[in-house]
Amino acid sequence: MMDNLRAASNHVVLKIILGLIILSFVLTGVGNYLIGGNSDYAAKVNGHEISRGELEQAFNNERNRQQQMLGDQFSQLAGNDGYMQQMRQQALSQLIDQTLLDQYIKDLHMGISDDQVKQAIFNQRAFQTNGKFDNAKYNGLISSMGFSADQYAEALRKQLSTQQLINAIANTDFMLKNETSKLVDLVSQQREIRQAVIDVNALAAKQSVSDDEISQYYQQHQSSFMAPEQFRVSYIKMDAAGLQETASEADIQAWYDQHKADYSQPQRNRYSVIQTKTEADATAVLDALKKGADFATLAKSTSRDPITARKGGDMGWLEPDTTPDELKSANLTQKGQLSGVIKSSVGFLVARLDDIQPEQVKPLAEVRDAVADKVKQEKAVDAFYKMQQKVSEAASNDNESLAGAAQASGLKVNETSWFTRDDVPADLNFDAVKQAIFNGGLMGQNGAPGNNSDIISVEGDRAFVLRISEHKPEAVKPLDQVKAQIADTLKHDKATQQAKAQADKILADLKAGKADALQAAGLTLSASKSFDRNAQDPVAQSAFNLPQPADNKPSWGVSEDMQGNVVLIALDKVSAGTLPQAQTDEMVKGVTQNNAQIAFEALLENLRKQAKIKYGAAAQNQ
Template structure:
């Protein structure tokens, strides 16, 4: 049992348990179970096919995830064909595992009810507005993904079934009371120890070092004494934000008239629907409505779509961009108008247009301040780009200095002190700027000034023109520069060896019963201190590795403190500690969860071992 007590926070079972019901996984992953593709398959698992389309979607999802997480670093990885192929293989391996779990869940007859599906949809935050389920948002999102309500529900059923399987596995392990108590006793154990310290710095002060030793160390460690590459740079910075001026009312009015279309709220319609599985059933309900039946009551009682039925068929307010094609094709134009039977991908619909909000244009007073900001920004950007071109031309025409560029920009260039890659001035700390300095061709020969840079743009509408005034390449420091450092290192090394040798001799004498060995070395043990495993002290690991002492007979050992001194240990006593019940419970749950993870590992391993898995040509990068 103790062999299983290990860190497992990144284990696959935790990732699956935490990820299964997260919307982003559902929206990007569940389609893999439903959407096939033409062409070569990626794999067949016990005869069930994973299509190329499924693999491409899983691969693209992982690619997007890594791109968001790694940012610019991902562009370098994406250029490595081997890395991308490995990512594709991992995506396929995940799809195979998901299919194996799905097949195993079916063998166990695990099932998810329609009510559970409904509640899972209702509880998804992405389908909610102000904390309440929004049917219009739900239908718009799944329609944009290419799902009908039935397809989405079936995909979600597969995910929840797999979750049920994993939850069953994760809940199978437990610890006996005796095991828990034994582990708690071990974890809470306390040790009483006395310490005597051999001060390495004090011994180092007494060491002697000769020139031969210094020269030999310098020759062997020259690469440790590199002086980094250094630069001194002059630069001119242009910033659009500093060029903003107040916008006139005439400018604001003109901008509003030219962009009025941006402030139009398109017509919105509110629909209600009743969904039927057959045309005959839809016609029967349509007849009832024409005879005066209440639409909302009929929708709640008989609509085949449980989501819209809950609200009496109400779909909420829809703009043209979010209105499903079936509702548009009903051609309803007046409030209260009822459609005929409309055939759709989910069955047959009866649609009613409940209300209309006509197109509206926001008045200038309502958007005045926002437009003023835009006018200021546009004017500033226009002036910024014109100045940028002017300064760039001046820097190109006079490539021997920044004097002409300074005159064009109306500012004096800033000159930095010496700096390297590890201490870049904050004002220049932008990747394009650093690339130009460190990886460009701006240095002259033998440390002389080079050419002016091109205009370098960075985020936030800022730009730089710069030149390298002086450059010092990476070089090995002269012996005179590092002699003091070498002497200190050699003395410390000698003192450390002396301290370790002295400690080993004293330790051997103490174990042999020579109690005056410590006194002879001019050392004494300090007062006894009690330590626990959780204490943050450098000696703790060595202390708890010592065997338990017999009554009245200390156990001796050595360790090092945080300053690198050698510490002699005299372990006098081991005492039992205690843990709060809540901590014991949490510890037992952690061990049980870890064991459940091992069981899950074994399950997946056995499923793969027993499965017939055949890989197709689509596994390779296309």
């Protein structure tokens, strides 16, 4: 049973229906949904025309929705004509369904009053500010989507009518108390079983296979024995961190002299201001200050700037970059100097220069370590790029080995072992390096070594030059390499077949009343164990497919456990369990929602069967 539309909308079909509702389109910007069509229509439903414009708008809306949801992946799908045609057909189908629903609602004389429409608008969170309806926000939003208030109200009325129909269908389904009780008994049921295990591995150890069987299996399953593509790579690794050298005193002094601004604090000035509304007020303030009035007292009582007024006009220390242009243009250079009346964007100002803090430069001794680090880094980076240039030239001149590049750089050539795309050595495990190895550009003909790579930069401070020294394409492993594996597989398959045949025979004997059948086969049953339907054990799951025991005799069956052994099952007892009330309520809710979904599907199918639907030229323009 569905308590409300929100619960109903959690199901697929009802989501589709709600997706057709005009208000949902409104919230994604489909303002032209209410626009009529012309003779070039998409479809006619019982005489009602769905225009080309409506179809194009619905199609574009779905396209935009999927693009937002799928991101870059949508670009690939959009290139598939079949996919886009399917999307267009789906958009038209949804428009037809919505039209049928509108007509059905009209036939049922289901109406929505103006008060209901008004209340629905008030309840929309999109139109609220701090939990209360905001008329300005409402008008702004619907206007931005191309709706007048009347158009939006009509669209919302249709949505509410459709919602009313959904609720009517959803609330017709319910479960009787005895139905609920039976469902709970079935879901919470517990079964007690005993097991007798036929050990497949023990049987496999006794099996034998011939060379012909192995060869035949190998020929039939070669795709299972593919050796992945493999590579061996030679490379030179350049690392800027390894090129750092000690910085000389001369280098440190030169770098410091060139970058003094980095260790300098520029001159700072401290100002006080009084802000007024009019020039006349500012002139009166300036006259009072010249006659000896206290600046701080006057600022607190007169200034219109509440922040500086509380501080007696004090603006704090300002550097050139943070000093307003109005104060700069006042050209105050002496402590205690007053400005004239200054016109500003906030009115008029009278300013005073309270103090001056001269430019300060940190001495080299105070920042020497930091400067030395900078010098080391710059020299290392410079050496790093010079080395790259040497290596690049040498690798290009001698394109059949890395010997020349190694000699030019003084670095050694490293050699990897064989590796695949899935186990790249850690030293080479960078996207740019892997792309160079695997994109085929460094491969020679017929698997022969190719050219040296260009310089491959990684993370800014490392670089590689490399070549593929050996390559093995993907290939079927030789029979000798997989012979033992195939033999084990065949033995296990034979053992499994033998175990199943033995189990079937024992099962037939037990059902025929031969109680000693298990003992004769050397098998014993385990102690009884109880399972519920949620058990992940495949044997327990098989037990729930067995008939209930009768006449105090177990019900027998055969299954396999998670180790691949064949298991005989004795189902001894079936008992009902219990469920918490909350879980029971949720289960009943799910069943009734599913029933409501089925009912809605049937309604739509019936409406389509009875309708006269004619497709126009716009429907074919795909």
